[in-house]
Amino acid sequence: MSQSNRKLRLYVTIGQRLFRDSLLFQLLLHSDIDLVGESESGIDTLNRLESAKPGVLIIEENLLDNDGLTIAENALSMHPTLSILLISDTPVSASRLGIYLEAGIKAVVSKHQPIQDLVKTLFCIRNGQVYVGAWNKPDTPSQGLVNAYHALSGREREVAQMIASRTPIKEIAAQLGVSCKTVHSYKDRIFIKLGFERLPELILFMKRHHNGAAA
Amino acid sequence: MSQSNRKLRLYVTIGQRLFRDSLLFQLLLHSDIDLVGESESGIDTLNRLESAKPGVLIIEENLLDNDGLTIAENALSMHPTLSILLISDTPVSASRLGIYLEAGIKAVVSKHQPIQDLVKTLFCIRNGQVYVGAWNKPDTPSQGLVNAYHALSGREREVAQMIASRTPIKEIAAQLGVSCKTVHSYKDRIFIKLGFERLPELILFMKRHHNGAAA
DNA sequence: AATTTGTTGTAGGAATTTCCTACAAATGTG
DNA sequence: CACATTTGTAGGAAATTCCTACAACAAATT
Numbered sequence: 001m002s003q004s005n006r007k008l009r010l011y012v013t014i015g016q017r018l019f020r021d022s023l024l025f026q027l028l029l030h031s032d033i034d035l036v037g038e039s040e041s042g043i044d045t046l047n048r049l050e051s052a053k054p055g056v057l058i059i060e061e062n063l064l065d066n067d068g069l070t071i072a073e074n075a076l077s078m079h080p081t082l083s084i085l086l087i088s089d090t091p092v093s094a095s096r097l098g099i100y101l102e103a104g105i106k107a108v109v110s111k112h113q114p115i116q117d118l119v120k121t122l123f124c125i126r127n128g129q130v131y132v133g134a135w136n137k138p139d140t141p142s143q144g145l146v147n148a149y150h151a152l153s154g155r156e157r158e159v160a161q162m163i164a165s166r167t168p169i170k171e172i173a174a175q176l177g178v179s180c181k182t183v184h185s186y187k188d189r190i191f192i193k194l195g196f197e198r199l200p201e202l203i204l205f206m207k208r209h210h211n212g213a214a215a
Numbered sequence: 216m217s218q219s220n221r222k223l224r225l226y227v228t229i230g231q232r233l234f235r236d237s238l239l240f241q242l243l244l245h246s247d248i249d250l251v252g253e254s255e256s257g258i259d260t261l262n263r264l265e266s267a268k269p270g271v272l273i274i275e276e277n278l279l280d281n282d283g284l285t286i287a288e289n290a291l292s293m294h295p296t297l298s299i300l301l302i303s304d305t306p307v308s309a310s311r312l313g314i315y316l317e318a319g320i321k322a323v324v325s326k327h328q329p330i331q332d333l334v335k336t337l338f339c340i341r342n343g344q345v346y347v348g349a350w351n352k353p354d355t356p357s358q359g360l361v362n363a364y365h366a367l368s369g370r371e372r373e374v375a376q377m378i379a380s381r382t383p384i385k386e387i388a389a390q391l392g393v394s395c396k397t398v399h400s401y402k403d404r405i406f407i408k409l410g411f412e413r414l415p416e417l418i419l420f421m422k423r424h425h426n427g428a429a430a
Numbered sequence: 431a432a433t434t435t436g437t438t439g440t441a442g443g444a445a446t447t448t449c450c451t452a453c454a455a456a457t458g459t460g
Numbered sequence: 461c462a463c464a465t466t467t468g469t470a471g472g473a474a475a476t477t478c479c480t481a482c483a484a485c486a487a488a489t490t
Binding site: 368 | 466467468469470471
């Protein structure tokens with residue numbers, strides 16, 4: 001519980017701009033994330049930590065100028081309360097995970113995990129806890145989500161499918177012979193049940209797991 | 216002009232799930248993109264192209280099983296009308312670009328370019344044109360965007376700053392002593408002028424280029 | 431079997447947001 | 461100076477989100 005009502009002050013160190021951009025766009029969707037800095041190099045990160053004062057640092061394992069572990073160690077020696085999430089290129093072995101945890105890193109997420117894992121992990125470590133969630137599952141098919149689908153009722157699935165294929169609400173309402181309001185309610189419930197916030201998540205989810213009637 | 220009113224049928228081949236997810240979330244925000252398939256390996260892609268029938272294929276230069284160029288060549292030999300956008304790990308040299316173009320690849324975007332470049336390029340090549348936009352600029356500070364900032368008026372900048380730091384509309388209205396409607400109008404205009412669609416883009420933009428008064 | 435409890439199909443209200451339009455005052459430009 | 465554009469301001473309509481309601485049905489419990 002501690003004192004967790006403050007915003008998550010985040011610093012992101014990722015070498016490739018394209019990757020950093022798309023990740024940041026995702027993360028900044030969450031209103032309680034406050035981006036206090038970003039860089040593409042480890043040295044740069046170390047130099048700016050002092051003034052940026054992040055609570056969490058997301059950093060890649062392999063950077064151009066140095067490896068993430070080294071940077072992490074330096075960062076921690078100066079800011080022992082910093083929570084660090086390391087993004088590894090490959091699933092980490094137990095022994096390597098041990099090394100990381102020993103160094104004070106709070107969590108490791110590999111680039112082969114779904115993005116939800118990263119977000120979830122990020123929020124888990126925000127207050128200093130260590131999180132070793134699904135470190136050993138290389139490419140889990142989105143964990144609980146596949147099950148979550150079964151929580152949808154028949155009608156909800158129909159609507160989910162239509163929404164995911166970008167059928168306008170009006171048309172869905174017309175086709176089902178119900179009011180727009182009703183369709184909105186379905187939409188709400190679907191998003192709640194699946195834990196999504198934005199359309200792309202639903203689209204991708206439906207495509208990946210239940211592409212029932214594609215055209 | 217040709218026949219461009221159809222949706223862009225997109226296939227994405229990117230090895231790392233985290234990267235693929237975040238890119239897809241971004242791309243699927245555009246309502247005229249229809250994701251017809253995705254895979255993490257080149258071979259898999261080749262096998263599924265036939266049934267997925269994409270118009271554009273985004274593929275990484277370095278895949279685990281094969282390199283993007285080889286896959287691209289195979290894909291093109293079977294589907295000559297396919298537009299391919301290659302994502303390279305590093306800025307491509309002129310000579311290498313030549314090789315790619317010769318092979319029939321329509322565009323190359325490096326991982327060091329901002330994500331907007333990728334999106335822009337994607338829409339440029341959708342109808343078969345070749346696009347060699349900013350291939351030689353490694354880490355351009357978002358091109359025209361920095362200038363676009365100067366298109367904002369003083370008041371608009373004020374509001375942009377507040378919106379980017381997540382001040383609620385109501386509060387902005389209160390602080391400026393105008394109606395919420397007015398603030399919404401500013402918001403609209405800001406987004407139009409900068410060409411953004413979602414809040415994260417504005418947040419990132421303000422942070423990167425004009426972090427005037429941070430707390 | 432009867433009662434309680436949870437889920438589903440349906441929709442209304444309020445607040446917020448988006449999109450589009452308007453319009454007078456300020457500014458710029460030929 | 462006269463015409464064109466931008467800026468500050470806001471209203472209307474439609475869409476969306478968030479929250480609440482409620483009857484019908486299913487499932488579980490006594």
